[in-house]
Amino acid sequence: MSLFESDKSAERTPVSLITGFLGSGKTTLLNRLLRHDAMKDSAVVINEYGEVSLDHLLVERVDGEVAVLASGCICCTIRSDLEETLRALLVRRDRGEVPPFRRILVETTGLADPAPIAQLLLNNPLVSHFLRLDTVVTTVDAVNAARQLDRQYEAVKQVALADRLLITKRDLVNDTDALDLRLRRLNPGARIENVAHGEVDPAQLFGAALIDPEKKTADIERWLNEQAFADVAKAAHESGHHHDDGHAHHEHHSHDASILSFMIAFDDPLDWMAVSRWLAHLRATRGEDLLRVKGILNLRDEETPVAIHGVHHVFHPPVALAKWPDADRRSRIVFITRGITRHEVLDLWQEAHASA
Incomplete structure (x- = not known):
């Protein structure tokens, strides 16, 4: 008999973090993702509602903190503790007060350290019994990344903790070899994707979970x-x-x-x-x-x-x-x-x- 609990991650709702430094394209990415049919059963949690330009997608306001998007996704602002926000979303789903969702996307502010959110999902029993950390997605601005990584430790940590690194604005830079090398040195285990105008296949972003099955020997x-x-x-x-x-x-x-x-x-x-x-x-x-x-x-x-x-x-x-x-x-x-x-x-x- 095993000493360890069997993997029940498939039974828990996956939560993916979308992080990245200021101006690196998080909101553009989120907007594009929510247009995919495969993402319509998502709940979205964002740090401040006013920072995210999702207004053109809104069709129904449920209350002061939750809105249903035209895509069918739920958009929720963090106006209190994140733990309370996540638990409230789950309760409202169970009560049928919001459309059912199968995943949660959390978009952080550009200066946020993603570690506390990851810690909450890993080992807070009030959350981790129902939710699981899936993937940390970090957007990296090809134009400004070198300067940001030099001067802002938050940008470095966002890259270091990522499962997926999305390089944005690459078309505006002639040579990104130095940036690629730097990112691979910081986090050689992350998969790196080039993204133009936020367009990316959601299947390439999510599903890292505890062990990434696509990480080959x-x-x-x-x-x-x-x-x-x-x-x-x-x-x-x-x-x-x-x-x-x-x-x-x-x-x-x-x-x-x-x-x-x-x-x-x-x-x-x-x-x-x-x-x-x-x-x-x-x-x-x-x-x-x-x-x-x-x-x-x-x-x-x-x-x-x-x-x-x-x-x-x-x-x-x-x-x-x-x-x-x-x-x-x-x-x-x-x-x-x-x-x-x-x-x-x-x-x-x-x-x-x-x-x-």
Whole structure:
């Protein structure tokens, strides 16, 4: 009998975050998404109603905070705590007071840190029993991204936590190779898509959940090659980026130089108590610098893989998946950190493993 709860994510309503820095195209993306037939059974939660130009889609006002769009979607503003907003939406759906919806899209403000929302969905029992974090989608403005990433840590964190990176306004920039390299260095696990005028297939954005089934073993192997990361960083460094004010290149990556992305894999089945001690110690001592942890584990005495997922100090309770997503049976854990190196994480693992 497994020690872990089976994966019930299919029974919970998926919540996807749409984030991105100011002016990067979040609202345009949202407008376009809601025109797709596949998105008509969606609820939309936005930070401030006045910031989002959905007025031409509105056909019926339900009350002061909820509106039904022409597409059939529900639009709700956050005028109180997000937990209360989400719970109220679920209650009203159950009562039949709003059209039924099968997913929720949360659009953050351009300066928002997506981590607290992710934490709420991962491990707040009043929410996580009914909702699950699906995908973090981050829009990146090709024209202004370099400057924003240099100067705004929020922009860096939005990229680092993403499952999908959508590059907007690429048609206005002649060469985006340096930006692509920088994004891949910050978050090599995210899928990158080019988006023109917000047009994108919703199927390309959603469905990441705990383990992304589309992340192939070949991609995972790339994560294991530390030299590949070094090469990418070197290429980005040598790409010749300069500030418009003529400052020297050493100011480049002022905010994201400490963001590290790496994966640790284990060939042999792991002892859960050792893994639990390891992760607990990481959370207790370096939680603020654990931007995101996502993995699939092959554990002793467990017939199926176990998924883990965390943001900062908050981790989702581990769940037993029904099957492996691919033929690779290794434990694989992806870390996106601020200043925590792969070497440090492995040292802590050795300590936890030795005391198992």
